[in-house]
Amino acid sequence: MNSISANLNLMIKACEKASKVIIRDFGELENLQVSRKGPKDFVTKTDKRVEKILIEELDKTKKDYSFITEETGKIINKRKNIFWIIDPIDGTSNFLHGVPHFAISIALQKDDEIIIGLIVDPVKNEIFYAEKNNGSFINNNRIRVSNKSSLEECLFASNNDGIKNIHPNLNLRNTGCAALDLAYVGCGRFDGYFHNKINLWDVAAGKIIIEEAGGKVNNINEFKKKIDIRAANPNIYEKMLDKLEKF
Numbered sequence: 001m002n003s004i005s006a007n008l009n010l011m012i013k014a015c016e017k018a019s020k021v022i023i024r025d026f027g028e029l030e031n032l033q034v035s036r037k038g039p040k041d042f043v044t045k046t047d048k049r050v051e052k053i054l055i056e057e058l059d060k061t062k063k064d065y066s067f068i069t070e071e072t073g074k075i076i077n078k079r080k081n082i083f084w085i086i087d088p089i090d091g092t093s094n095f096l097h098g099v100p101h102f103a104i105s106i107a108l109q110k111d112d113e114i115i116i117g118l119i120v121d122p123v124k125n126e127i128f129y130a131e132k133n134n135g136s137f138i139n140n141n142r143i144r145v146s147n148k149s150s151l152e153e154c155l156f157a158s159n160n161d162g163i164k165n166i167h168p169n170l171n172l173r174n175t176g177c178a179a180l181d182l183a184y185v186g187c188g189r190f191d192g193y194f195h196n197k198i199n200l201w202d203v204a205a206g207k208i209i210i211e212e213a214g215g216k217v218n219n220i221n222e223f224k225k226k227i228d229i230r231a232a233n234p235n236i237y238e239k240m241l242d243k244l245e246k247f
Contacts, residue, residue: 014057019122050088091177107204117205130212145215146188149235154191157181182206192232
């Protein structure tokens with residue numbers, strides 16, 4: 001394994017523990033799809049349980065770090081300049097319907113700068129991570145963004161709004177999981193990603209993974225409640241922005 005920091009190691013261990021719960025609950029979903037009550041309450045409970053595990057695990061050795069999380073919101077501890085940013089299950093709608101495409105996303109932000117990002121796909125057993133100035137990896141293998149320069153050859157990801165509103169000539173996917181879309185830009189599976197009015201916890205880890213893999217991402221400001229994110233390989237970043245002028 002390439003050398004990683006104690007903080008990233010802690011994040012990976014926390015995700016390993018949380019993944020066990022996610023996999024177990026995902027296996028249970030099949031029985032719930034046909035039940036009268038349906039799976040929605042069950043998935044909300046999984047989301048909360050996973051977040052609780054992540055907070056507890058990270059808190060064990062870093063008691064003074066603060067948190068920004070999807071379910072709980074802000075938890076301010078002694079260190080007000082360092083935040084764990086957590087999305088326990090990004091892609092809950094996929095999870096809910098038994099579609100195996102979702103991820104745990106954790107970032108570490110210090111003094112308004114994201115310094116570590118981790119995106120874990122528990123079903124496909126893929127772990128994407130990056131630390132500032134240390135490159136991006138999937139399961140210990142170095143990753144780079146794609147080097148395509150023609151938009152016609154590119155594959156982009158967005159959400160429903162992006163697909164409805166964008167130039168029909170772009171080849172687009174809506175996978176329902178922003179964290180994995182960004183991770184996929186980082187490893188060259190997708191060439192670009194754009195999404196309006198998205199939350200910080202959906203994109204914080206992906207931002208550093210793409211940047212450390214040689215890609216470009218616009219500035220995302222923590223205090224903006226909703227973020228318009230743009231990410232791509234550097235050859236097509238500006239071309240993509242041109243296409244998104246009215247979006």
